[in-house]
Every structure is written in structure tokens, then in C-alpha cells.
Amino acid sequence: KALRSEATKIEGKLESERNNLELGATMPDGTFEEMSSVGLRSKLRVDPDEAVRKACWEGLNKIGDFVCDHGFVELVKARNKMAKALGYADYYDYKVTQAEGFGKDELFAILDTLEKGSRPIMEKARECFAAEKGGPSSLEPWNQSYLQAGDIVTKMDPYFPFEKSVEQWGRSFSKMNISYRGAQMDLDLLDRKRKYSNGFCHWPQPAWEKPDGTFQPAVTHFTSLADPGQVGSGLTGLTTLMHEAGHAAHFANIAMPSPLFAQERAPTSVPYAELQSMFLDALVGDAAWRAQYALSRDGEPIPWELIAEDIEASHPYKVFALRGMIAVPYFEKALYEMPEDELSADSIKALADKIEKDIQGGLSARPLLSVPHLLSDEASCYYHGYVLAEMAVHQNRDFVMRRDGYIVDNPAIGPLLTEAYWKPGNSEPFLSLVEKCTGAPLTGDAWIAELNQDLDELLKEEKQAYETSLEKAKASEKADNVDLDMRIRIVDGDDVLADTDEDGSFLATCAKFERYVNDRFEAAV
Numbered sequence: 001k002a003l004r005s006e007a008t009k010i011e012g013k014l015e016s017e018r019n020n021l022e023l024g025a026t027m028p029d030g031t032f033e034e035m036s037s038v039g040l041r042s043k044l045r046v047d048p049d050e051a052v053r054k055a056c057w058e059g060l061n062k063i064g065d066f067v068c069d070h071g072f073v074e075l076v077k078a079r080n081k082m083a084k085a086l087g088y089a090d091y092y093d094y095k096v097t098q099a100e101g102f103g104k105d106e107l108f109a110i111l112d113t114l115e116k117g118s119r120p121i122m123e124k125a126r127e128c129f130a131a132e133k134g135g136p137s138s139l140e141p142w143n144q145s146y147l148q149a150g151d152i153v154t155k156m157d158p159y160f161p162f163e164k165s166v167e168q169w170g171r172s173f174s175k176m177n178i179s180y181r182g183a184q185m186d187l188d189l190l191d192r193k194r195k196y197s198n199g200f201c202h203w204p205q206p207a208w209e210k211p212d213g214t215f216q217p218a219v220t221h222f223t224s225l226a227d228p229g230q231v232g233s234g235l236t237g238l239t240t241l242m243h244e245a246g247h248a249a250h251f252a253n254i255a256m257p258s259p260l261f262a263q264e265r266a267p268t269s270v271p272y273a274e275l276q277s278m279f280l281d282a283l284v285g286d287a288a289w290r291a292q293y294a295l296s297r298d299g300e301p302i303p304w305e306l307i308a309e310d311i312e313a314s315h316p317y318k319v320f321a322l323r324g325m326i327a328v329p330y331f332e333k334a335l336y337e338m339p340e341d342e343l344s345a346d347s348i349k350a351l352a353d354k355i356e357k358d359i360q361g362g363l364s365a366r367p368l369l370s371v372p373h374l375l376s377d378e379a380s381c382y383y384h385g386y387v388l389a390e391m392a393v394h395q396n397r398d399f400v401m402r403r404d405g406y407i408v409d410n411p412a413i414g415p416l417l418t419e420a421y422w423k424p425g426n427s428e429p430f431l432s433l434v435e436k437c438t439g440a441p442l443t444g445d446a447w448i449a450e451l452n453q454d455l456d457e458l459l460k461e462e463k464q465a466y467e468t469s470l471e472k473a474k475a476s477e478k479a480d481n482v483d484l485d486m487r488i489r490i491v492d493g494d495d496v497l498a499d500t501d502e503d504g505s506f507l508a509t510c511a512k513f514e515r516y517v518n519d520r521f522e523a524a525v
Contacts, residue, residue, distance in 0.1 A: 003082035008377065010078055014071040015375055019194055021066050025059035027052060037063065037197040037370060038225045038236075044365060045145045046153050046231045057142040057365065064352065064369025068345035072375070076348075077340055079380075090336040095381035098266040101429055107384055108333065114387065114444040115326055115359070121319045121451050126361045129317060141363040148317055152310045153232040159294040159302035160234035162226045163517035165189075165241050166490065167510035168293045170482040172283065173245065177414035180486035181207065182217035183252040187490045189224040189241065190517075191233075198372045198379075199224050199240040201247040201277075206262035207254050218252045218262070228521040239284050246277035252486070253422035261425030265378060270385025272430035275392045276421060282393055287311075287462035288408040291469035301473070304466050308459055315458055319451050324366065325390065327359040328383035331368050336381070392434050394446035399438040408469060482506045 024034040025043075028051040035043065040056045047053050076091075083094035093104040100107065130138055133147045166187070205219035222244035226237025250273065254262035264273065283289045287307050294302040334351055352368040373379035400407050400416070407413065420437040434442045484506065490498040490513045498512040 003078065003085055007075060007078040007082055010071050010075045011375065011377060014067060014075060017070050018063075018067060018375065019196070021063070023059060023063070025052070025055040027055055034193075035059070036191055036193070036195070036225070037372075038191055039227060039230060041366065042227070042230045042232050042236065044142060045149060047146070050143065053142040053146055054140075057367075060370045061367050064349055064367055065345075067369060067375065068348050073343050073345055073348065075375075076335060076338075076343060079377075080336055080340065083336075092333055092336045092381045095266075096384065099268070099270050099382075099385075101267065101269075104333065108329075110442075111326060111329060111384065111387060114322070114391065114447070115330075117444060117448050118319055118322050118451065121448075122323050122361060125317050125319050139362050141365045141367075144320070145365040148320070149310075149313055152306070152313050153235070156294075156302065156306055156310060157231050157234060158296050159290075159300075159306070160238055161297050162189075162228045162234040162237045163514040164295065164297075164510075165226070165234070165238040166488075166513055167482075167507065168238065168295075169241055169245050170484060170506055170510065171479065172242075172289070172293055172409070173249065173280075173414075174479070174482050174484055175409040175411065177411045178249050178417075178484065179414065180218075180249060180252040180484050181215065183207070183220055183248065183486045184217065185220040185222070185248055185486055185488045187222060187224075187241075187488055188492065189226055189237065189490065190492055191225040191227045192493065195225065196223070196372070197225070199244050201244045201251075201264075203251055203262070203264060206259040207252055208259040208262055209255050209257055211257070215255065216259070218248075220248045220251065222248055228517055235284070239281050242284055243277040243281035246280035247273065249280070250276035250417075250422050253418050254425040255423045256425045256427055261427050263426075268426040269430040270382050271388035271392060272421070272426070272433065274385045274389035275396070275430075275434075276417065278386070278389050278393045279396055279417070282397070283408060286408055287466035288406065288469035291466045292409070292473045301470060304463060307462065307466060311459055311462060312455065315453075315455055320360070322390075322447070322451070323360045324364060325383070325387050327355055327364065327368060328371055328373070329381075329387065330359055331355040332374065332381050332383070388430070388442070391444045391447055392430075392442055394444075394450060395434065395438050395440070395442060398446040398449075406465070408465075409472075480507070 022034060023036060023040065024032055025040060026032050028049070035056070037060060040059050044053050044056045044060075047056070079091040083091040086094060088094040088097065089104060096107050097103050126139060129144070130136055137143060138147050199222070201220060201222035203218055203220055205216070207218040208216050210216055224237050224240040224244065227233045251262055251264070256262065290302050290307055292301070331352060334355060335348065338347065338351065349369065353363065356362070356364045356368060371383070373382055397407060400410070400413070404410055404412060421433055424433070431442055487500050488506070488509060489496055490509065497516050498509040500506055500509045503509045503512055
């Protein structure tokens with residue numbers, strides 16, 4: 001208990017100081033432009049000036065310098081002391097065993113298969129990227145994400161106006177028969193100074209079935225980090241919204257005889273929780289979804305030509321995202337295995353660089369030490385959950401496509417997720433739930449198969465899905481009522497911007513939020 005208190009004290013001080021860090025970039029002309037980590041990453045993807053992009057990447061690197069000099073070294077030591085006192089190999093082993101019911105060795109036996117299976121794909125992709133994009137300099141961390149997507153992100157931006165995102169989420173989820181079972185939700189969607197630099201979802205009141213048979217609806221708070229003034233922020237903000245709304249839907253539908261089955265910490269499995277949100281945020285990348293929901297402010301659907309350009313730009317290099325994802329758990333594994341007398345600010349920064357080069361092939365556009373999950377107890381040694389969840393996302397998508405032939409606006413999705421994954425809460429192991437739903441043990445096969453899919457074949461499939469979805473949208477009337485069985489309040493910090501109870505309906509609240517964003521960000525929109 002004393003060791004945990006010590007770690008919590010160090011963590012609280014570090015997070016407080018990190019939140020007060022003045023982040024930004026020193027521009028080529030010498031001026032300092034203050035930006036959040038979200039703003040820095042966004043500019044890194046879309047700014048055409050290489051010098052500006054490099055400045056933003058250097059700004060992100062300062063996070064690592066700062067945390068290592070303000071208590072992170074001591075925090076790692078304190079966490080390991082606590083875990084070893086409890087009989088675990090180290091803090092990572094403690095965290096994964098508590099959350100998943102199996103240890104670090106079993107976890108990395110699974111991750112190693114994915115690492116080995118995707119390494120040759122990554123090496124080939126880096127070679128092709130350098131040849132296609134102008135040589136080795138294209139692989140510099142401040143160039144790679146821009147050259148991969150910068151131009152197409154800018155072109156697609158008009159079709160993802162963030163002020164429409166709440167409406168598009170509601171319409172999409174309602175078509176899939178997703179219900180929130182009377183939940184109350186606070187949505188804090190816009191980025192602001194000193195706001196925590198990661199989307200998240202928490203439950204002050206878990207959902208559960210009381211002994212008298214009545215159902216206690218959930219109370220949920222979640223955030224996104226949209227800045228409508230930034231090119232590309234509409235798409236990233238929408239994706240985060242769909243992700244956190246997926247978490248909220250999951251936890252709103254847990255129906256067990258105690259709130260402990262619906263609380264968000266151990267023994268609730270990390271990949272179990274992340275599978276639900278990642279399955280639903282993946283819709284935003286589907287051509288069929290974009291045909292109906294990626295609409296300009298004038299209501300025009302995104303043209304196929306832009307979707308095709310996006311696929312052509314991203315598909316050959318999707319493996320980069322996989323490698324960036326697995327780099328985090330491999331870094332934390334090595335970090336907590338480092339002998340205590342070797343831990344220092346310099347050794348931790350050197351380890352981060354080494355892991356980036358080994359796992360990603362070079363320094364990362366998102367430096368490992370800028371990942372916010374590393375600092376907080378609840379999110380540290382957590383990132384493997386995204387990897388296992390992504391494996392399960394691909395396996396579940398493959399299952400639904402083979403069973404139903406489509407995912408977008410499929411009314412069977414809500415009932416499937418509710419019965420197979422949501423209702424049991426943490427009463428069943430994640431791996432068992434995946435196998436029961438899909439009929440097969442969890443593997444990375446479906447994910448690797450997608451990475452290896454022929455580009456022309458993928459374009460053909462996605463074009464057909466786009467055209468079918470577009471025709472369906474043209475042939476049907478837009479619903480004038482969206483009912484997800486919940487109350488939502490859209491807030492900005494302490495300010496309430498819109499409330500379905502006061503506004504009268506979900507769509508009325510969406511319209512009110514849209515007006516607020518347009519008024520506040522008039523120059524940008």
C-alpha cells in the first residue's frame with residue numbers, strides 16, 4: 001500500500017506538471033507557436049512546409065525530455081518496486097495479469113507472431129515508400145505521415161465538417177440498432193488549452209441490473225479533441241467521437257447483477273473494452289460509410305475519386321500503423337525490464353529511440369515518449385490492448401462480412417455486439433468471447449491478410465460498396481428523428497452547449513451544436 005501511494009504521488013505530480021507544459025513549435029522564422037500535442041500531430045500530417053513539420057516533430061519530442069526530467073524515471077522505479085513486492089516479475093507483468101488473467105510472457109507470445117508476420121511487409125513497404133516518394137528523406141519522421149496522407153487529407157477535409165459529426169454518429173449507430181439503454185452522456189468534444197491530450201471515456205455510474213430486476217442506466221463522460229480550425233481535424237475528431245461513443249455503447253449495455261461487472265478497470269480486459277470502440281470507429285474508413293456520411297456542408301457526398309486516392313495513398317503503407325501500435329508495448333516491456341541501476345532520463349530516451357528504429361524501421365512521427373498512456377496508472381502497460389483489439393476487429397469484420405455481406409447500416413450489428421460482447425461485462429475472458437462470436441481463436445490472420453490484399457482488388461471491392469451505399473442513400477429519405485435511447489449534454493469544460501432534455505430531441509441538440517461551432521470557428525468553417 002505504501003509503495004502504491006508513493007507511485008500515485010509521483011504520478012500525480014508528473015501529470016500536473018505535464019498538463020502545464022507550454023507545448024508548441026519554434027517556427028523557421030524563430031517565432032514560437034503554441035499548440036497542443038494534438039495540434040502538433042495534425043500540422044505534422046498536413047503542413048506543406050518541411051521546416052514547419054520538422055519543428056512540430058521537435059515540439060513533440062520535447063514532451064519526452066520534459067517527462068523524463070520531471071519524475072518519470074522515479075515513477076518507473078516505484079511501479080516496479082510495488083509489482084515485485086506483490087510477487088510479479090515487473091510492473092508490466094502485474095498490469096497485464098490483473099487485467100487479462102494471463103501474464104506478460106503469454107501476451108508477448110501472441111504479439112511476437114504479429115511482429116514477425118508483419119516485419120517483412122514493413123521492410124518492403126519502407127523500400128517502396130522511399131522509391132515512390134523521393135528517396136531516404138521521405139522516411140524522416142517529420143516527412144513520412146505528410147507524404148503518406150497530407151495532400152489527400154486536405155482534399156477530403158471539406159467532407160468531414162466537425163460540426164456535423166454528432167449527427168453523423170447518431171444516424172450511423174441508430175441504423176445499426178445500437179441503443180444506450182437510457183444512459184446519460186456528457187460529450188466534451190473540442191480541444192482547448194490544458195485539456196488532457198487524449199480522448200477518453202469514463203463512467204461515474206456503471207450500468208447494472210439491481211436485485212429487484214430494475215436496470216440502472218450508465219452515466220458517461222467522454223471527450224474528443226477536435227479543432228475545427230485545423231485541416232484534418234474534422235476526420236480525426238469524428239473518428240475519436242465514434243471510438244468513444246463505441247465505448248459508451250458497450251458499457252451502457254452491460255446487464256449483470258453488480259456494477260463491478262461494468263467498471264472500467266481490472267479485471268475488465270483492455271482489448272475487450274477496446275474491441276468495441278475500434279470495431280465502430282473503423283466504419284469511418286469504409287467507402288460504404290463515407291458514401292452516406294462523409295458529406296460536405298452543402299450535403300454533397302465525398303466523390304469516389306477522393307476515396308480511391310486515399311486508398312491508393314494509404315493501403316500499401318497500412319503496415320506502418322500496425323508497427324507504430326506494437327512499438328508502444330514493446331517499449332514498455334523493455335522499460336520495466338531495465339535494471340533499476342540503469343534507469344535514467346538518458347537511458348529511457350535512448351531505449352525509446354532504439355525501439356522505434358527496431359520496430360518501426362526508423363524514428364517515429366509520434367515519438368514514443370509523447371504517448372500519454374505511459375504516465376497514468378490506468379493507461380500504462382495498456383497499449384497492447386489496442387493491438388489485441390485490432391486483431392479482433394479484423395477477425396470480427398471478416399466474420400460479419402462472410403455472414404451478412406456488409407457492415408455499414410447493418411441492423412444486425414447492434415444486437416450482435418450486445419449479445420456477444422456487451423451484456424456479459426467482465427464476467428467472461430476476452431479470448432473466449434472472441435472465439436464464441438467468430439467461431440475461431442483470436443489470431444492476426446485477418447489483419448495480415450488485409451495488409452497483403454492486392455490494391456486493385458481492394459479498389460474494385462470498395463468502389464462497388466461505395467456505389468451500392470450511394471444508391472441506397474439516394475433512394476431513402478433521411479430520418480427526421482434519431483433515437484438512441486439516451487440523454488446527451490454537449491459541453492465545453494464547465495459550459496453546457498446543448499442538452500437533449502432542453503432541446504427536445506437528439507437532432508435538435510445536433511443543430512444547436514452545429515450553430516455553436518459555426519459561430520465560434522466562423523473563419524475556419
